[in-house]
Amino acid sequence: xxxxxxxxxxxxxxxxxxxxxxxxxxxxxxxxxxxxxxxxxxxxxxxxxxxxxxxxxxxxxxxxxxxxxxxxxxxxxxxxxxxxxxxxxxxxxxxxxxxxxxxxxxxxxxxxxxxxxxxxxxxxxxxxxxxxxxxxxxxxxxxxxxxxxxxxxxxxxxxxxxxxxxxxxxxxxxxxxxxxxxxxxxxxxxxxxxxxxxxxxxxxxxxxxxxxxxxxxxxxxxxxxxxxxxxxxxxxxxxxxxxxxxxxxxxxxxxxxxxxxxxxxxxxxxxxxxxxx
Amino acid sequence: xxxxxxxxxxxxxxxxxxxxxxxxxxxxxxxxxxxxxxxxxxxxxxxxxxxxxxxxxxxxxxxxxxxxxxxxxxxxxxxxxxxxxxxxxxxxxxxxxxxxxxxxxxxxxxxxxxxxxxxxxxxxxxxxxxxxxxxxxxxxxxxxxxxxxxxxxxxxxxxxxxxxxxxxxxxxxxxxxxxxxxxxxxxxxxxxxxxxxxxxxxxxxxxxxxxxxxxxxxxxxxxxxxxxxxxxxxxxxxxxxxxxxxxxxxxxxxxxxxxxxxxxxxxxxxxxxxxxxxxxxxxxxxxxxxxxxxxxxxxxxxxxxxxxxxxxxxxxxxxxx
Numbered sequence: 256x257x258x259x260x261x262x263x264x265x266x267x268x269x270x271x272x273x274x275x276x277x278x279x280x281x282x283x284x285x286x287x288x289x290x291x292x293x294x295x296x297x298x299x300x301x302x303x304x305x306x307x308x309x310x311x312x313x314x315x316x317x318x319x320x321x322x323x324x325x326x327x328x329x330x331x332x333x334x335x336x337x338x339x340x341x342x343x344x345x346x347x348x349x350x351x352x353x354x355x356x357x358x359x360x361x362x363x364x365x366x367x368x369x370x371x372x373x374x375x376x377x378x379x380x381x382x383x384x385x386x387x388x389x390x391x392x393x394x395x396x397x398x399x400x401x402x403x404x405x406x407x408x409x410x411x412x413x414x415x416x417x418x419x420x421x422x423x424x425x426x427x428x429x430x431x432x433x434x435x436x437x438x439x440x441x442x443x444x445x446x447x448x449x450x451x452x453x454x455x456x457x458x459x460x461x462x463x464x465x466x467x468x469x470x471x472x473x474x475x476x477x478x479x480x481x482x483x484x485x486x487x488x489x490x491x492x493x494x495x496x497x498x499x500x501x502x503x504x505x506x507x508x509x510x511x512x513x514x515x516x517x518x519x520x521x522x523x524x525x526x527x528x529x530x531x532x
Numbered sequence: 533x534x535x536x537x538x539x540x541x542x543x544x545x546x547x548x549x550x551x552x553x554x555x556x557x558x559x560x561x562x563x564x565x566x567x568x569x570x571x572x573x574x575x576x577x578x579x580x581x582x583x584x585x586x587x588x589x590x591x592x593x594x595x596x597x598x599x600x601x602x603x604x605x606x607x608x609x610x611x612x613x614x615x616x617x618x619x620x621x622x623x624x625x626x627x628x629x630x631x632x633x634x635x636x637x638x639x640x641x642x643x644x645x646x647x648x649x650x651x652x653x654x655x656x657x658x659x660x661x662x663x664x665x666x667x668x669x670x671x672x673x674x675x676x677x678x679x680x681x682x683x684x685x686x687x688x689x690x691x692x693x694x695x696x697x698x699x700x701x702x703x704x705x706x707x708x709x710x711x712x713x714x715x716x717x718x719x720x721x722x723x724x725x726x727x728x729x730x731x732x733x734x735x736x737x738x739x740x741x742x743x744x745x746x747x748x749x750x751x752x753x754x755x756x757x758x759x760x761x762x763x764x765x766x767x768x769x770x771x772x773x774x775x776x777x778x779x780x781x782x783x784x785x786x787x788x789x790x791x792x793x794x795x796x797x798x799x800x801x802x803x804x805x806x807x808x809x810x811x812x813x814x815x816x817x818x819x820x821x822x823x824x825x826x827x828x829x830x831x832x833x834x835x836x837x838x839x840x841x842x843x844x845x846x847x848x849x850x851x852x853x
Contacts, residue, residue: 331724360727370718373741382736383726430722437726 279304279441279471280325281342287320290334293497294320298505300490302441307467309486309511310475313526316492317503318475319367322443325473326362327355343441360387363439367446369426371418371433376401376410379418379429383437396436404432405462424455431462435470442466444474448481460485479527482511489514491523585817592814595807601815605772605793611804615812617774618788621689622758622816624775625768625789628693629700629757634750636697637704641746642734644705645712646720658709664702672698673763681767689775689787692768696757703753704746711745712738744830751827755820761791770796790816 280302287295295317302308302325310318320329327348329335341348348358360383371379380397389396397414401407406428410421418429427447434442444463448456463472463485476482482489490508494501507514507523518524554560599614606613640661644654676695681687715738723733739746769786770793790812797809 326725328721328725331721356727356729358727359725364725366718366721366725368718370716370722372719372722372737386726386728386732386736433722433726 277304278302279344280473281340282321282325283339283341284321284324284337285339286337287317287324287329287339288334288336289332292500293502295503298490298492298503300505300508302471302473303488304471305467305469306487307463307472307474307485309482309489310473310492311477311479311482311489311526312492312503312506313494314477315501315503316494318490318492319445320503321492322445322473322475325441325443326359326364328359328364330355360437361439362441362443363434363437365427365430365434365442365444365447367449369423369430369450371421371426371429373417373419375415376418376421376429377414380432380436382433387437389437400432400436401429403435403462403466404428405458406432422455424451424458427451427455427459428462431459435466439470441471441473444472446475446477449477456481479515483515486511491518491520491526493522493526588810588814588817591807592810592812595811596814600808600811604774605788605797605808606804607772608802613804613808615788615790615793615808615815617771618790618793618812619815620775621692621768621771621788622790624689624783625692625696625764625787626754626757628690629696630750630754632694632697633700633704633753637701637749637753638708638739638746640701640705641708641712642738645709646734646738647730658706661702661705664698665706667699667702668762669699669760670762670766672696673766676763677766684784686784687767687769687786689768689783689785692764692787692789695763695767696760699760699763700753700757703756704749707749707752708742708746711742711749714745715741748827748831751823751830755823755827758823759791759816759820761795764789764792765795768792 278301282298282300282302284295284298286293286297298317298321300308300321310322312318323329324337324341329337337349343358343362347353348355372382374382377397380400381393384393384396398407398411401410406425409425410416410429418426421429427450431442431447448459451459460481463474466472474482474485488509489511491506491514492503493506494503496502507518507520509519513519514523515527518527555564599612601614601619602616603612603614604617605615640657644658648654672695675698676691680691680694684691712734719737719741720733723737728736768789771786771788773788775781775783775785775787794809794812794816797805797812800806
């Protein structure tokens with residue numbers, strides 16, 4: 256009973272009516288196809304501004320697909336089709352007059368595999384700034400982004416070394432620095448720690464807590480403990496076998512404490528208690 | 533019972549299989565013979581190249597001197613002379629070929645690998661390029677003769693360059709496409725995620741990353757074009773004079789090239805000319821060999837190349853500061 260009371264309290268503080276909570280992205284996916292294959296259906300999520308929203312669920316449940324919808328990365332896949340709407344501060348980013356390239360400049364992304372460019376550390380971070388024809392003090396911006404990503408101390412003496420010469424964890428932090436250098440308002444992270452060891456993972460989780468003050472963060476993770484540690488709200492996706500293959504859908508969305516301690520749905524209960532994965 | 537004792541007892545009870553190597557066993561014998569056979573055949577396959585090289589060094593090396601590299605070709609009974617104008621002509625015509633084929637080839641490759649890899653146009657273009665790589669080079673010469681020489685009314689260096697570029701474009705295009713395809717998709721995703729347009733992705737990320745591979749393809753194309761005779765016979769012909777005369781460059785005239793010089797001189801009844809043909813062959817083969825080695829080095833040391841470029845950049849930046 257105590258747990259329930261707590262979680263209700265948590266829900267109250269995060270309710271949409273609360274002044275501290277603003278919706279940055281409203282994601283209403285009705286049906287999402289790759290060719291004839293229905294990949295995701297019926298998933299409605301309100302992503303809170305300056306919060307960390309976690310997406311969890313078994314493999315193939317479409318959580319990465321939903322994430323890649325938010326900055327229109329799925330547009331790169333030719334057979335992608337989508338019905339529903341995706342509102343970014345009230346603006347439908349799938350409206351015909353919207354340029355996906357512009358969307359991606361406001362909604363940054365960090366990928367599962369660290370993927371720095373084959374250029375120097377400095378140029379990696381300055382890449383987005385140059386892309387946006389930034390005219391101010393480039394050195395200062397680069398230092399700022401690297402500092403925020405917790406990498407400045409380690410690389411300040413070797414900024415001209417290749418980005419690919421860094422270790423895996425450092426490369427991922429470099430990618431985060433690259434993504435936040437242009438100060439996007441939303442940062443999408445697709446299993447950012449899956450290729451990293453526990454120490455590098457901890458550094459990045461601490462980093463996310465700091466970044467939360469300025470950015471809206473959405474993180475996809477396989478690791479339920481990670482979702483518990485970092486996410487304010489959690490969306491649980493599951494997968495069902497339909498005619499074209501496996502279709503993912505949203506089962507439950509709510510404050511992290513409620514999803515893990517007092518899930519409302521049977522599927523969520525089974526998943527978080529480890530009955531299937 | 534101590535641990536050591538118990539271990540000893542166990543090994544005594546265990547029937548250890550025979551693990552020693554025995555060369556007289558049937559399968560070891562066959563394996564050994566087959567390995568020897570492949571060694572022998574691999575060595576035999578090197579014989580043609582090395583025998584050509586040795587022959588060239590023995591016959592052509594005797595006349596290799598500063599004079600042969602810089603002087604004009606001799607007339608019938610004249611002694612001495614060289615093929616300086618042919619070296620210059622080859623360099624100029626291969627240069628024209630590169631100027632035409634490198635931008636065309638790379639841009640076409642960008643289309644094939646990045647913009648519309650599966651479209652009908654790409655499939656057709658790719659098929660055409662693959663067919664063109666097998667095009668008999670004399671046909672390139674005949675085409676350039678009809679398209680350039682007949683229209684301009686004269687044999688010329690640009691006509692030769694165009695004929696060579698026809699042979700270079702498919703090689704440059706196909707190797708550049710392969711090199712661009714090797715750029716990891718994750719890196720392209722990162723660029724799209726930063727808000728790059730497709731052309732920015734190609735220009736800022738794919739091209740720089742694929743550069744070593746592209747340079748390899750260009751080098752291979754150049755090496756092939758430098759040795760071509762047939763396309764130049766119809767287009768540049770030959771000349772006993774320099775392209776540059778009295779400080780003036782006139783490209784619109786018959787132009788000498790190493791390959792055609794070898795062809796012409798080797799058939800002459802004069803000892804001097806035949807010796808010069810041997811020396812010119814040596815120079816041409818060395819040129820091609822050097823280009824091949826450079827391209828091999830570039831493609832093998834991709835990482836080192838990138839760091840080398842970064843160092844050069846750093847030095848330039850320091851000088852600027």
